[in-house]
Amino acid sequence: MRKESLALLATLVLLLPTAESNLSRDDFPPGFIFGAGTSAYQVEGAAAEDGRTPSIWDTYTRAGGMLDNSTGDVTSDQYHKYKEDVKLMVDTGLDSYRFSISWSRLLPNGRGAINPKGLAYYNNLIDELLRYGITPHVTIYHYDLPQVLEDEYEGWLSHKIVEDFTAFADVCFREFGDRVSQWTTIVEPNVIAIGSFDSAIFPPSRCSNPFGLFNCTVGDSTTEPYTAAHNFLLAHASVVSLYRTKYQAKQNGRIGLNVYSMWCYPSTNSTLDLQATQRLLDFFVGWIINPLVFGDYPKVMKKIVRSRLPSFTEEQSEQLKGSFDFIGLNHYSSIWVKDNSDASETAPRDFNADLFAKFAISKNETPGSQLVPTDIPFDPAGLQHLLEYIRDAYGNPPVYIEENGYGLGLNNTISDVKRANYLSGYIGSTLDGIRKGANVKGYYVWSFLDVFEFLSGFQSPFGLYHVDFKDENRRRQPKLSALWYSDFLKKKKKKKTSTNINMMGLHQRSHSQR
Template structure:
């Protein structure tokens, strides 16, 4: 049976500035925390890179998108996407994090916007995708300080004032948990930038609270500065609780587990409901962040859409215990893609969408899958092809969950595949490939993979093929 999508469904791809741009010292850009963090890596026992040594630093030209954006936009146009989600580098626009604006940084993004417009592709702009200015880390500890939220709002104002006549879709922050809870730790060196050890776990929670404040102030700044009507959203990668079977008891268990899973109650709940989840807050106890009067009002700004970054999930079933649910461990042979955490959970997209409408009680909130994709062990064969059939399987199965949510009238309106290009995969450097276009990092040659052509055909047909 063919699965058809609405004619107004928005198909797209997504990238992030630090992962693809390169040009780290060009046109006035200054270092981000990731520039320095990625210079001090060694390979850990789990195979990824951690900042605990002084091995040869990885190559930071990434995909050289700074120079090759026209080629990349042509690939998008041939793919047939209607929207392109990308991020703007704070370090290009306000290189010191605060203070004077760098006109040359704006000029790069204006050239990119010109190219997108020429090919009929609408920009969806993320204002922060982890690459905070190193200057602010050195000055006051970046996300450890409330000052970061104010500086972010000033940066947002500068961007929207200059580019707002050309951009109608804005995203404040991408995945708060990743640049706060994975960037700070009270015991072991974190695996994400800035890689800071803080005195106690409460300090980690304080960083995410400051990020939530930045989101709220950012929404206010966008609405105040935009010269045209626009849509403003947040992107989150909250943990997905999937019922083992769709019985009433297991569905109730998955909903009960949701606030406690992956710190959801302290991350997505404040932004979407205006409150830290009461039960989750109680579990934090003395480790809960300091919340000042008015903070939750600032954090809980009205947004026009929520972006969901979903890759995997966790199985939950009903249990005869105080919580009413239990997690199920996966067997050793459970299928996964080319990441230790990337277990195969096709139903996770459906349940992520459903949890927003039902568990978070926001059936009014428009949703977009802003990231979904997988790492695979891609290789170029003797014919010059990349036959990533495992990625096609992953994408097809996960998109079925989106189609199901549409048929059940959940407000899901778009899907952006992660990612257009193989890229700099954060603490894994270049060891993992998420793109539907293969990048030869020595030559910067682009090779569309089999998944690229499959996705193109699905977009053209408006259905899964």
Template sequence: MKNLSNFPKGFLWGASISAYQAEGATAKDGKGKTIMDIANFGEEYCDFSVASDFYHHYKEDIALMKEMGFKSFRFSISWARIFPDGEGAINKKGIEFYNNVINELVRNNIKPIVTIFHFDTPLALEEKGGWSNRDVILPAFDKYADTLFKEYGDRVKHWITINEQNVITISNLNFGMFSKGKRFTPTETFQKNHVLFMANAVAINNYKKNYSHQKGIIGPAPNHSPTYPKTTKPEDQIAAMNAGVMRNWMYFDAYVRGEYNPIALKYFKDLGIKLDIKKDDLDIMKQAKPDFLGFNYYTSMTVEYSDTSELTKIMDQQVGFDIPGMFKAVKNDKLVESPYGWAIDPLGLRYSFREIYERYRLPLLITENGIGVKETLNKDNTVNDDYRIDYYHKHIVAMREAISEGIEVIGYNPWTAIDLVSTHQGFSKRYGFIYIDRDEKDLKEMKRYRKKSFFWYQEMIKNNGDNIM
């Protein structure tokens, strides 16, 4: 594409991590347990107890981010580090830790982008029903979010309410990844999903009502995958539209418009799903207008028409899933795949920018984008990750093309700044610009090393992406 626009001045180049995948120190300084602390994703993989040990290395890691030229850094706060039981008394050591992280970022001219909830429900709340028990979880979440606004809002000007609510919902429906392995019925799953919508709305409404003087912005960050039809058959096109609703638009519509997509409501009706929606819920959701939309992009989804009566099954919450009578996920033979089977589709990112912005006309922020690969250090203590450079180059070109088409993009925070524990594949699956020298079971010395992509991204940020063509 000719005549590409430059990236905006003040564009938020950076990267992301999450608390449970990077911090470690899961039982230190008063932190309570979360559902992720007791999760079991296979004995061959490490747990989250040490992870990347960001808790003890945050100054070193932020110094490396500064060296790369980061303008922003997206990270999540662990609810159980602030409220060990999810509610009740505040843990002052937890408040202090995140104050230290935020202050270190500010000292290095890196804007903190804070995610309030990134999968790690406090275990004490889960034992009371978690997201199934709105009478417990919503007041607790409201108090938790309010505490973050109060403690950090003078320095944090970008807030993300909930990370990948659609992944939580799809995964719980199929194998209970984020609920201690319990697989929920469709009614239970989508009721929890509704409570998550309410949590997002409660946090946004509180921030806008009580903290507007802080002059920050707030919005959610669902995962987004464009949905393609396998063939030109009209049935496959309808299947792609159905998949788009159940994978993406049901969530975006609730966030932005405060309403349920009618195709999703028809699905609920057909399956006999009856949601307990309180009298004022939809009014509260409609009031909660996000200032921007974050979204995580990794891959696209290709589907064909399905009229089968088979049970819903999942391939991978990123790659695709089936809903009988609506769509069936299939492989896209036009795209190459990552080592973990995810289709690499840079043009799908441009497609995503266009379809999201066309529907909602809100500024967009990439909150995750990346490629996970097994990696080892070379003898010269680096990693020649040319595949990652190629991946990012193509996706950033797609982003620049979208900006050239008039789409408002405010930042790019790929996954991840440093290597961390993948939820599925432990430390074997690495995403970072910075290599952390540890194995699944052997912590070694946890030394940090710059990958080849570190220097590439450093140069790219220095030029504000203008060298990307």
């Protein structure tokens, strides 16, 4: 970086709010994990190299699915630059790096023979992390189904996926479990179910009129989201059963499922709006967590969705109940909810219509049925409310905040004061939740690097580190938020020198990362 840029960053750090100046990682319980994350398709690149076959995201983006016509063919190129990235993680002070395994890189046919070069890549990445004392947290599935399985039996809409996903997980446990002790089976099954099989904003882009955001050519929005989520849950339970039976005792690892979560506020204190708010929490969060804790879907879902909601057998219910060592939460923002129970009960309904609620991402907006915001409201208190809700509704299970970050609507700037403020606020809210008794074990920023984003391609970067996607070498550069996070992670509570004063260290780290 140029000296002028370093001076500007130093000035901007001075301008950050001082309300959290006393916040320190020492305030968190012993063993609390701080990290950052990415996922395979979003960060690796090398999409057609070394035996990897296409995932549904390769097919979707290469057909022009993204508004900016972007793809993950190269993206941040971590496949070739993982050693450089691990050094950045060390410099940042991360305890842990959360990443995912590309199913089609490890098992190019979706099942059967292992790709030796794919296996070598993940072994090398894990070994490099451990060499520098960084704990790998591995996600087994992060949106990227092998296209071959989608072609063969429509992927997550078929119960056949349970067997294939369990076999894939078995390979991961066998090959990496001696060094990996933190596993997340599936990321955001609730969002994938809606985005892929109702609104069709994600591949395989299935929907039925009038529900999809684009022209629907195949699918059924009234049933397929529920079918897909059902199979996600059954696949998760199968994998956890395998892990606990075959691997956990000797590998001493922990395994959980991830859910996308928003905090929900009623637009007014009316009984109807309060009921609509709880209904949305049950539909969106309870849809996934209730089966893990209680063995079945929320009662309100069963009442409203009726026969369109699949049922668990008694055996499946027992396998689901308790099938987690922790819950992973992806949380970015809050929404405001208004009742819409006068909507027709006889017309065809998709997931959104089943809610009988309208919602908005800002108090100033008219509530509407929009799941994908164009910007992220700053509401750290919502995370504390969510953590307390999980504590009270589900028996206070161990929780990892597996994604939290700021990027939608944010320009790609190195001087990202808004992102640094966002992280400060939400880390503070995490601590407030812990002090209120929430059983939170770790916090991961999304994302470590600028990556290909599923919602926006390269238009809304979330990274702590800027990646120059126009540069063939994908040069990395620390943003202000990276420097803020690093200083937070390294600052001791009793140390008198504050974030706002300790600029020399920030300069040296930034200069070393040119």
